[in-house]
Amino acid sequence: MKTLNKQKIALVIGLNLTIAVAYYLDNLNANYSELSSDIQNIIPVAQKFDNPELFKNDLYVNDINNVKYYTPFYVQTLRFIAKFTNNNYVQAINVLGFICHLLFGILWFFLLYKFVNNYWAALLVSVMIRGVVWLPGLEIWGISDLWTIMPRTVYITLLPIPYLLISKKFQNLVLASFAIGLIFNFHPITGLGGVLAFILFVGLLLKYYSDYRGVFSFSKLLLLITALCLGVLPFVLTYFGKTSAEVTYDLNAFNEAFIIRIPEYFRNPILFLKQWLSFKSLFFIVPLICFLIIAVKTKSDIRKPKILLMLTILLVVIPSLSIPVERAINSTFDMNLRMSFQLIRMQKVAIIPGFFALAYVLDYLFSKAVPQKVLPVVFALYMCLLVFSESDAFTSIPFFGDDISKSILPHNLSAFTTEKDKELAIDKMAKFIAENTNIDDVICGSYILRGATKRSIIFDGKGTSMLIEGNPKRFMEWQERLQKINNFKTMDEVINYLKLFGTDYYVTPNKIEQCELIHTEGKLKLYKL
Numbered sequence: 001m002k003t004l005n006k007q008k009i010a011l012v013i014g015l016n017l018t019i020a021v022a023y024y025l026d027n028l029n030a031n032y033s034e035l036s037s038d039i040q041n042i043i044p045v046a047q048k049f050d051n052p053e054l055f056k057n058d059l060y061v062n063d064i065n066n067v068k069y070y071t072p073f074y075v076q077t078l079r080f081i082a083k084f085t086n087n088n089y090v091q092a093i094n095v096l097g098f099i100c101h102l103l104f105g106i107l108w109f110f111l112l113y114k115f116v117n118n119y120w121a122a123l124l125v126s127v128m129i130r131g132v133v134w135l136p137g138l139e140i141w142g143i144s145d146l147w148t149i150m151p152r153t154v155y156i157t158l159l160p161i162p163y164l165l166i167s168k169k170f171q172n173l174v175l176a177s178f179a180i181g182l183i184f185n186f187h188p189i190t191g192l193g194g195v196l197a198f199i200l201f202v203g204l205l206l207k208y209y210s211d212y213r214g215v216f217s218f219s220k221l222l223l224l225i226t227a228l229c230l231g232v233l234p235f236v237l238t239y240f241g242k243t244s245a246e247v248t249y250d251l252n253a254f255n256e257a258f259i260i261r262i263p264e265y266f267r268n269p270i271l272f273l274k275q276w277l278s279f280k281s282l283f284f285i286v287p288l289i290c291f292l293i294i295a296v297k298t299k300s301d302i303r304k305p306k307i308l309l310m311l312t313i314l315l316v317v318i319p320s321l322s323i324p325v326e327r328a329i330n331s332t333f334d335m336n337l338r339m340s341f342q343l344i345r346m347q348k349v350a351i352i353p354g355f356f357a358l359a360y361v362l363d364y365l366f367s368k369a370v371p372q373k374v375l376p377v378v379f380a381l382y383m384c385l386l387v388f389s390e391s392d393a394f395t396s397i398p399f400f401g402d403d404i405s406k407s408i409l410p411h412n413l414s415a416f417t418t419e420k421d422k423e424l425a426i427d428k429m430a431k432f433i434a435e436n437t438n439i440d441d442v443i444c445g446s447y448i449l450r451g452a453t454k455r456s457i458i459f460d461g462k463g464t465s466m467l468i469e470g471n472p473k474r475f476m477e478w479q480e481r482l483q484k485i486n487n488f489k490t491m492d493e494v495i496n497y498l499k500l501f502g503t504d505y506y507v508t509p510n511k512i513e514q515c516e517l518i519h520t521e522g523k524l525k526l527y528k529l
Helices: 006-026 037-050 072-082 089-116 119-128 151-158 160-165 170-186 188-208 218-242 251-261 269-274 279-297 303-320 322-333 340-369 374-387 425-436 448-453 462-470 472-487 491-500
Strands: 133-135 139-141 442-444 505-508 516-521 524-528
Touching (some): 006 089, 037 072, 037 089, 072 151, 133 340, 139 151, 151 170, 160 170, 160 188, 188 303, 188 340, 269 340, 279 340, 303 322, 303 340, 340 374, 425 448, 425 516, 425 524, 462 472, 472 491
Parallel strands (some): 442 505
Antiparallel strands (some): 133 139, 516 524
C-alpha cells in the first residue's frame, strides 16, 4: 500500500474536521424535537441514572431495571459527555455528533484506502458513505444531523477499526477480534451484524488466501473466539442479567400486544426481504456486479469481488433465518425469546460491501478508462454538487436529489438550503411544563415531553418498545390500557380513566371542556385534570 504524504492526510482530516465543526455550530441552539424518537427514548434512561427520583410513574422509566439492558455503553458515554454540557442532553448529543462526524470520515477513508490503494477513490467514497440511506425495517445508514447520532451511528463510526487491525500477524487478528466484540456494546443489533460480517470476512479470507491460513491452528482459532467473546461480555452480562426468556405471563396476550406494536414485516422474513426490491438497492448491487465483471474481463484477482458478493448475500440471508429459528426454539422449549424482530435488522450491514466495490470500480475507471489526474477534478466537482444538492433543480435527479447526497453537509455549508425549523410548539410547551409543574407530576402526551420536561409520561406508544424485552408484563399492561381507552365513547370516560393512573396534565390539540386549560402553544393545549 502506498504511503500517504502529509498534504493528503491533512486534506482528509481538514475535510472531516470542517464538516464536524459545521454540524456542531449548526446545532448549538437545537431543540429537543430535533432528536430522533430513538434518542428521545434513550435520554430519559440517562436522566433516570442521573436522578433515580425522576419518572416515578412513567410508562417504562419508572423502574431502572426495565431499561438497564439497553445499550449501556451509549447511555453511559452520553452521561459522561453531559457532565460537560451542564446535563443538557441535546448539547451532549451535539458534542457526540462532532466526535462521530470527525472519526467517521477519517476511519472509513483509511479502510477504503487499505482496500483500493487509490487516494482519490477512497476519499470520494468516504464522503459518499456518510449519506443517509433508508433501508428495510425503518433502518438507516449514514451520519447527518442530530437525529442520526444514535447508538447505531456510534457503532458504524467505529466499525472500520477492527478491519484496519486485520493483517497476517496473528496478534493483530486477536486485537481485531476483541475490537469487533468491544464496539458491539454501543449498539448490539447493528453490532451482531458487524460481528457476523467480521466472522464471515475472516472465514472468506481463510478460504481464498492461503497466506492467511498459514497463521492459523485450532488453538489460535479458539483464542480469536475468546477475544471476541471477551469484547461482547459487558452487554451479554447486562442483557441476560436484566431480561428473561422464561414465560411467566399469558403468552397469547403478549403476542397480541406485540402484533399491535411491531409491524408484520418484522415477523415475516419474506415481507422484510421484499423491501430490498427498490431502485435505490441498485446503487449497492451494480458496483458489486461491475467489480466482478472487471475482474473477469481483465483476468485480475477475482477473489476480492467474490468475497464482497458472498458477504452481501450472506448478510441478507442469515439474519432472515433468525425468525424461523427463534420460533422453533420457543415452540420446542416453551420459551419466549424476543430477539428475532431485532436480529433481522442486521441486514443493513449488507450495503457495506457495495461501497467497497464502488471504490474499486472508480479506481479501475480512472486508472484505465480516463487519466488518473481527472479523479481529483471529479472529487472537487462532487463536493460542489453536494453544496447545491438541496436546490429544487436537483429534486428529480437520482442520487443527487436523494438523502444519500442531501444529508451529507449541514445547513450552514449548503446553498439553497431550507431554513431550520424555529422552535416548535412542542418545545415551547415542554419548557412551560418544566418551569410550571412539579417534578413528580404525571402527563398524558407525546413521548417528546418525557426527556424534555423530566416528567412521567404514561400512554405513549414509542416508549413501549423499551418494555418488550425489559418488562413483558408491563408491555401487556400498556396494550390493555390502549384497548380500553380506544373503546371509550366520551371524553368524560377518557378523563376519568386517566385519573386512575394519577395523571395530572393532558397535552392535546383537542378542545376539552371538562378540564381547566392551563396553557396553549400553537395548536397544543395543556389541561389540568
